[in-house]
Amino acid sequence: MIGTLNTTAMDCPVPVENARFYQALLGGYVSPEEDTDWVNLFEPSGRKILSFQRADDYTAPTWPDNTIPLQAHIDIRVDSYEDAEPAVQAAGGKLIDDSDEHPDFRVYADPIGRPFCLVLS
Known part of the structure; x- marks a missing residue:
């Protein structure tokens, strides 16, 4: 190290x-x-x-098509989407993917379009 x-x-x-x-x-x-x-x-x-x-x-990444690559993102561990999502939206974030394909996380975008995930504990 x-x-x-x-x-x-x-x-x-x-x-x-x-x-x-x-x-x-x-x-x-x-x-x-x-x-x-x-x-x-x-x-x-x-x-x-x-x-x-x-x-x-x-320039914000385009997700999920990666025309402009994601490069990196942040995962934020939460106890429930129902409790966390209102805070995300109140701060200016928006839900961009809550597909049933991946029930353990949801993808959001921050106010400038950078994706991040809420991940269930």
Whole structure:
């Protein structure tokens, strides 16, 4: 081993807005809020969990056809979709796939179109 994971950085057009979306789902705090090019999301304990960097030419992946590849996504473990989905939608996310083919997860898009999954515990 040469180190530990520091963060997962994601491109987006407005870092603080994308960080706030994931903060609404995962809790914690966003800092520094004044930086328009790089924003971090921290757990309440202070451990950095995600980072968001400005990419003015960001293009959302197309899922499931992969014309524009997914590249990476986040899975968020939840106890039930019924409890979690209203919070996702209130934060600006939307359901894009709840197919019976995969009952253990549902695919959502964040406000800029990046897919992520809610996974049942």
